Amino acid sequence: MEIEDLLIKIAKILDKLKIPYIITGGMAVSVWGRPRFTADIDIVVEILAKNINPLAEELLSIDKDVYVSKEAMNDALERKGEFNFIHPQSQLKVDFWVIKNEFNKQEIKRGIPKDIFGYKINFVSPEDLILSKLLWRKDLESSKQLEDIKSVLRISEVDMKYIKTWAKKQETIGILEDLIKQNRN
Numbered sequence: 616m617e618i619e620d621l622l623i624k625i626a627k628i629l630d631k632l633k634i635p636y637i638i639t640g641g642m643a644v645s646v647w648g649r650p651r652f653t654a655d656i657d658i659v660v661e662i663l664a665k666n667i668n669p670l671a672e673e674l675l676s677i678d679k680d681v682y683v684s685k686e687a688m689n690d691a692l693e694r695k696g697e698f699n700f701i702h703p704q705s706q707l708k709v710d711f712w713v714i715k716n717e718f719n720k721q722e723i724k725r726g727i728p729k730d731i732f733g734y735k736i737n738f739v740s741p742e743d744l745i746l747s748k749l750l751w752r753k754d755l756e757s758s759k760q761l762e763d764i765k766s767v768l769r770i771s772e773v774d775m776k777y778i779k780t781w782a783k784k785q786e787t788i789g790i791l792e793d794l795i796k797q798n799r800n
Contacts, residue, residue, distance in 0.1 A: 618642075619731055621677075621707050622656055625700075626736045628673040635661040637726040639739040639747060640710075641763075646729055647741040648766030655708040659739070661723055662692060662713055674700050718746070718785065741771040742778050749787035764794060 622642065629636045637643075641653025662670070667688045674683045682701040688711075691698040695715035701708050714720055726737035739747065745764050752760035767773070782788040 617705070618653075618656065618707055621702060621705065621709070622736060623731060623734050624677055625656070625658070625674070625709060626731075626734065628670070629658075629660070632666060632669055632673065634666055634670065635723045637723050637737050637739045637743075639712075639722070639744060643739045643744050644763045644766060646738050647744055647771045648763060649770065651763075651766075654706070655710055657710050657712065659712045659714060659719055659722055661720070662688075662711075664689075664692060667692065678702060678704060680704055718743075718781065722747070741767050742773050742781075745773065745778055745791075746781050746785065746787070749782060749790050750785055752790055753785075753787050761794060765798065768794075768798065 622638070626636070626638075637659050638646075638656065639659055640655070640657030641651055642656055644651055645653070667685060671683055671685045671688060675681060680703050682699075682703070684698065687698040690696070691711070691713050695713050697710050697712045699708055699710055712719075714723065722739055722743040723737075725740045725743055727740050728735040729738050730736075745767055748760045748764045748767075751757060752764075778791065779788065782791045
């Protein structure tokens with residue numbers, strides 16, 4: 616199974632169960648910036664307790680060897696964290712991130728459907744992708760996050776006013792301004 620096939624299967628499950636979501640991370644960078652390798656799919660979901668069992672059942676029906684833990688799903692919901700789905704045959708992993716704040720709700724509302732092999736899948740907007748990468752950079756100080764942001768800024772048209780407003784709120788404006796300064800030089 617290719618990563619796009621798994622992405623479509625999971626998007627169809629989320630749509631069927633009416634679970635709001637967006638694709639983010641490396642896959643979204645490939646949509647809004649330069650294509651880059653990623654061995655996982657990152658999904659932000661607005662999930663409720665009543666969705667746990669149906670979602671687990673649907674995910675487990677994808678293949679006989681897949682892994683997902685209802686306990687981990689419930690724990691992620693309770694602590695607003697993440698749970699994983701693993702497809703061993705393809706060596707692909709899906710990280711489901713439960714929304715934890717107003718920014719995550721905004722990300723999902725602003726999601727942009729993109730056609731992937733004939734199926735509309737909700738991707739994070741390029742602005743919200745940059746903002747989430749700024750947060751990751753703030754927490755991890757990873758240069759990969761900066762490269763992803765530069766890539767999106769070079770390739771996609773973005774609303775800088777929106778990005779700066781949220782960067783101030785999330786206290787990442789300094790990182791953003793340094794990045795913009797570096798790109799001018």
